Amino acid sequence: MFFEPVATRGDKTVDACMSEEFVQIVTTTASQENAKKIAQALLEQRLAACVQMVGPVKSVYRWKGEIETAVEWQCWIKTRRAKFDAVSQVIRQFHTYEVPEILAVPILAGSEAYLRWVGEETG
Numbered sequence: 001m002f003f004e005p006v007a008t009r010g011d012k013t014v015d016a017c018m019s020e021e022f023v024q025i026v027t028t029t030a031s032q033e034n035a036k037k038i039a040q041a042l043l044e045q046r047l048a049a050c051v052q053m054v055g056p057v058k059s060v061y062r063w064k065g066e067i068e069t070a071v072e073w074q075c076w077i078k079t080r081r082a083k084f085d086a087v088s089q090v091i092r093q094f095h096t097y098e099v100p101e102i103l104a105v106p107i108l109a110g111s112e113a114y115l116r117w118v119g120e121e122t123g
């Protein structure tokens with residue numbers, strides 16, 4: 001079971017996922033095509049259960065001393081924390097940026113059925 005009670009508040013039990021187990025890894029790409037390549041590679045290698053591609057999004061950031069603006073595609077990758085290094089390697093392999101964004105966001109809680117599915121697809 002992915003959840004176990006960790007605290008009780010009044011009459012409600014507060015559930016928490018084993019936070020070390022699952023993460024969402026986020027990256028942004030310069031094009032929808034690049035996002036699709038990364039997603040396809042991750043799914044083929046069973047490194048992700050799902051990759052959501054959101055875009056276009058507008059990013060404003062500082063790069064090499066200048067303020068830049070770019071239209072990008074954001075990828076949200078659902079996976080196990082243990083897969084972070086392998087996912088990062090695939091992102092760097094297909095990414096067009098000199099320094100791609102690769103951030104892991106822990107999943108602190110979620111639907112038991114959904115997290116079981118993520119575990120099965122990335123197991």
